[in-house]
Amino acid sequence: MSLTMAQLAVFLTLLSSVAALVFVKKPRFMINVSFFLLGLSGLVAVSAGGMALLGNQVEQTILPVGLPWLHVCLHIDALAAFFLFIVGFVTFVASCYGPSYISRHADDGAHAVSTLTFFTGLFVAGMYLVLLAADAFSFMIAWELMSVASYFLVAYQHDRAENRSAAFIYLLMAVVGGAFILLAYGVLAAFGDGFSFVSMAKAHLSPTWATIAFALAFIGFGLKAGIVPLHVWLPQAHPVAPSHISALMSGVMLKVAVYGFIRFVYDLLGGVQWQWGVLVLLVGAISALMGVLYALMQHDLKRLLAYHSVENIGIIYIGLGLSMIFAATDHKEVAAIALVAALYHCLNHALFKSLLFLGAGAVLEQSGQHNMEHMGGLIKKMPVTAACFLIGCVSICALPPFNGFVSEWLIYQAALQGTVLKNGILGTALPITSAMLALTGALAIACFVKVYGVVFLGLPRTEKIEEAHEVPRGMQFSQIVLAISCLVFGIFPTWTANVLNVIPQKLLGAGFAGVNGESWLWLTPINTQTASYGALPVLIGLLVSWVVVYFFLHPPTRDNSIRIAPAWDCGFGPLNARMQYTATSFAMPIRKIFSFAWHVSEKVEPARIGKGPHYFLHVSDWVWMYVYAPIGKIIHKVAERTARIQGGDLRIYLCYSFFTLLFLLWVIV
């Protein structure tokens, strides 16, 4: 049943693509139809995932396509269902957002928009299919479909050269990642006969080969998930896509990569080794820290958010690493906590990152630019967006009582069980990573204070901001939905964790006991004495105290009117927008303190006649400078050398074949 619905969802997405082609001539109508179908598919996927997850169903079916001896095999289980839920939900929201967002593109030629909707459909279909695939072949097809379709979405606004190069780098790294994944599957297939997941799960690998397979999968899926140092495509590709696509890519596609990793390591490979866990843990911690540090230095709003995706993927990987370590050392309950934490964070990040990207899209549409330094004061122009964006910021900063906090809290709880480990390396790895996680969280707060303060608060920095106004209903609606769900998943963690608990039960053979402990109010991973978090009571406490204080301070006996007056300007004439702190100046102290993390080039041009002083700041990515750029150079050099064999001289060409012949004769005789 749930699988049938999932297939229906896929069908609907494909239908929306078809609609994009059919109604090419009538763009506005096409947009509505195709986004309606997309949203419908999202709902269907949500319900399919929900059913399968709550009912903990496992279904399988075989479609009469694919290789003659290996037909496409689809399945759905708790893990796939959970991610299907996420994908479906964000798809639904994005397709509520999309129409009014891209209708402005309807003017620049019908083809452009139909391209966008066409590939959006394929992209979502690809993600669904990745989750449903039950054999390596169809998995790879779906995976690459996802990559290619999203490539066309990234390249959508292809007039600007940097968008093109971003798309190129994105696709290139997608290709490399796909190759690694293919290899990983190939290793499994070579040991256990056949490409179906069932037979792969049966494969018996020697520890060495298992580690090789793991490394391949780690790199392959990591390239898509965007862990440091494989993240360079992410901050380039995500910002240039239209915002609802960025939401889908950043909020969902990265999760699909995480799904692939979990599926491969826990389900297919099995026999987790603790060294893998340590690797995942450390890479995750580094990704989290570097992600937030780079995010702090950005002033392109969407690029900043993209770097935060790197950070959050890092947090998810920390959770996975912990669970792998505990699973390998046979502490299944703790492993379950960590795994649930990771999954929970997948859900949360999908919610608040989509929310933030949609909000960013609204802001971009109104302010007409990506650069935060030219925004400001938008909270008065677009209150709804501002409110939702605020909720998004609070959630991503992992502040109670919103959802981001729950998952990080669970990760901390899992990390604090590190004392049960007998291994010194692990014992030290855990605290270090939790320290980095703590640092990450604190820096994230700094970063989002900067974002919100610079974009929404203070004085408008350009005239365009002055005539900004609230976005259309559809865009508001989707943001509100996401904001509410951020709160809901924040204050009902016990319920969520209970539902998620079936996944570790399936993958590890044990869920965590304490979750359905004393009361549904208390989220208690182990037991109440050890740790507990009552999200709803905290929220109620906050509300109550606010209300009490409010009435205490507003006695009816006194007039509580407020006098509006200009802000105090130290007597230097009125305040203007150029006086307030910019994003750059706000982040300056942190830039000074963590100067090791970036390659900062700073230049001050003194004032000259007719020209005021200028300050140039360029913060660039170490990884790009010292890993990727050199590779490009090397390839160029090698190509230059190799080109000499095509020198244009006929007789030399003949020499090649002549000496090849002689050589071969000499070899065989």
Added chain:
Amino acid sequence: MIALYATLFFPFAGALLLGLIGHWKSAKHVNIVFCVGAFIAAGMLALDVFSNGPILSDGKLFYIDAFNVYLILLNAFVGLTTSIFSGPYMSHERDIGRVGDKRMRLYHSMFQGFLFTMLAALSTNNLGILWVAIEAATLTTVLLVSLYRTHESIEAGWKYFIICGVGISQALFGTILVYFASAKVIPGHEDGLLWTVLQLHAANMDKGVMALAFVFLLVGYGTKVGLVPLHNWLPDAHSEGPTPMSAILSGLLLNVALYALVRFKMLADPALGNHLAGNLMMGFGLLSFSVAGILLHRQYDIKRMFSYSSIEHMGLMTFAFGIGGPLATFGALLHMIVHSLTKSAIFVTVGQASQIAGTQVISKIRGLIRSNPAVGWSLLLGTCAIAGFPPFGVFTSEFLLFTATIKSYPWLVLPLLVGLAVAFAGLFRNIQPMVFGEPPEDQRKVPVNMWPVFIHLALVLWLGLAIPTVLAQWLNQATIMIVGQGVL
């Protein structure tokens, strides 16, 4: 039987007739008509073979089995679609005065002649005739390469002629050696080169001679396949000739040469009893694959670039045949189809693109999607297909090939993957600016006929999603013939 002779007759007659009337306005239609005839005949032949198995003509001159029947069908098909494309293309070339009546006649006649030689090479049972036909294919195309009579085209034609001539002579020497070896085991002076006879006695033929013979054949036919370092003629010939010719060169000739090579490998393997032939082919394949991939980064001419990608893919197929084993062989056979479909489609598109931009220089072709969406998208999608993205068929074959490699030679996968990534980067860094962005003003409006491309890409897509049973059966039988066991 009738179908077989019809398949050969149509292009032959077409060559003769068009040699007389090739300059007429209606010549392009006549051209298409003959191709249609050949295609229908080939289709009937295929049905015949499918229903009652391999056909051996009386006189034993022709032999159709699962290995060559699908290639014959493919040739007839690609020939047909290319002829459809070549109509408007060539008349535009004539309008802008690049070719005159005489050369139009030459072009049309040689087009059919080339198809004839290809079909003959595929359908013959006599390895000597196989050589004759492939040499004849060189002769028919050499004047097409230099059709434009520019310095470059003459140069390309001359290099093509000399290098392939010299190479193919080595193939002849190899054939003589095979004949020599067979003469020891096979009674009857005339049957000594008949495939049907040879394959029965392959195991008893002399080891040393067959080894020598295979080396000569590898160098000889390898030159035609375009294996590095014997490939140098290929980019020149592909880039300088008229585009329809590049399409069939890349789509058909290379395939046929590889077909010949594999036939001889099937003889050499039982005779040698070791993996020598396979190893040689793997070595050449890998070398061609990597060199072509890296050279994609130095391209300035769009057709040259795609001819290098042809070298890369031929290298891949050679490598796959070299590995042997059912999975790899099946993949290689499939790759022959999808590559020739995709590559000919790409060359057709490239032809349109270069006519639109009025040049073949990559840096001057810009913003195709804006100026002519059909061409731009076809180019982009075709490149995606050839780069091995699903759901296109190239992905399927490469998937099979890689997994087979992992099974038998795990460490060889790394160069393959590196090569793949490098080649991909080389292709896309050139393609993106051509299709994306704003078009320059001086682009011309040309009559484009993209149906061949759409059909080809649709077929490749279909093969990527599901391989029809008929084809699967043929490929499987061919695999059984080549390596002794199938995948189904």
Added chain:
Amino acid sequence: MLIASLSMPEQVTLTLSALILLSSFLLLAQVRVDSLINTFALQGLLLFFATLAIAFISGKYDLLISAALTLGLKVIFIPILLRRLVVQLDIHREVEVLVKPSLVMLFGGGLVLFSYYVSLPITELSLLSTRNTIAISLAVVLIGMLMIISRRKAVSQVIGFMSMENGLFFAAVVSTFGMPMVVELGIAFDVLVAVILFGVFFFHIRTEIGSLDTDRLNRLNEVDK
């Protein structure tokens, strides 16, 4: 095997094959275009006689047909055609400068040794008593290739190509008493067409670059881009 132990026709065959080898060395050394063509015709003639001899030794009289083909094609038609061409192109008096002729000669000698060394496994099996002629034919093929490599003029390259064909033909004759007739005819036809096309190309190259110096055909490359 002692040459004395062989019958007279076999001795004749051996001598002829030696002469054929010599002729291709002559080709390698020849600098004047017209004498190049003559030498080529001479080689064809020797090939014709060798074929006859082997036909008589083996008693395979269908070899006579291929002998006739050789005579008609390699001795009469091609040389005449080439001569007319060079006269028309007015290059029959041209003298080509050889680079390090002595070195090329030495290399040719090395090739003879090499081909002997390579063709040992074949010669073991040959029915023909004059079996080492196979080594000679391989040598002729390789020397023909060497000639194409070492020459710059299109005509000389074509003649090198043709002498390769001679080598192949000789190989077919001495190793297997010729190919099946249909193949023989096909090959002959191909050679015929090839020569005509070469003729066409001479004119094109001449009109394009003003001479037949193929080293000036080097525009298509990947280096200086």
Added chain:
Amino acid sequence: MTGWLFALVQTLCVVLFAPFLAGWVKWIKCKLQNRQGPAPWQPYRDLWRLSKKQVVLADVASPIFRAAPYIVFGATVVAASVLPIVSTQLPTAALADVIVLVGIFALTRFFLALAGMDVGTSFGGMGSSREVTLSSLAEPALLMTFFTLAMTVSSTNLSSAVAYLSQAHFTLAPSLIFSFMALLLVAVAETGRIPIDNPATHLELTMIHEAMILEYSGRHLLLMEWAAMLKLTLYSILIVNLIVPWGISLTLEPQAIALATVSVLGKLLVLGVLLAVSETSQAKMRLFRAPQYLGMAFILSLLGMMSHIILEVR
């Protein structure tokens, strides 16, 4: 039920007591600098005056600016309610463990910083920037301290931790020593005292917390000030109850509670004196030396956890 009632009362008490502690510290400082300082209960007078004043709001101020004081104060009150002060039998402690406590403090800081950015004066931005910078260093150190504690007592629940510490016979655990030193350093930074920040100054080059609330007036200012005092009190209570937990009652019997209350009050006053002494004896450091100070705290806390893992687990 009595437990919940008790928690409510205790929260009220600590909220009401907070201004006195602030006043006490200030008073001691004045005495140490032999000045005629204001009486310890002066803060009550200030707050009362503020509550009567009319609010003057900057015209560019947004709803965030008006909501922030309530959020900040309310969150701090919630934090106060989950802290075991005189008894470990605190039902509310189950609502939020120590990580949640840190989270709640972070929440207050988030909105405080936003409020600073809101009016668009350069002071506010400067204050928020400095605040988040410093806290981004302080917060990890604080968390690490709590982690070490949690690992030792194998619980992140504050009341069970305090109970464990108060019952455990005195052990000289290096991990705890390091952690408590770190806790002291962080607490000084977090509560905005010398040498990191100076609650008394309004000099734009030095002020951090004051810069953020510069635009506030009337009841908004009252809430902000009170929240700051409350925060100081909470940190002091944390310190005294974790470092010298003896005397806290493990039950809810009245006399035990009375005893505990006395002891806690005593400890707090002593701590206030110590704070005053340290503030008098040193000067505020430059902003860019603060990172070293906090880095020191971070290293200490990390050392604490390391030494726990390496030396004490087995």
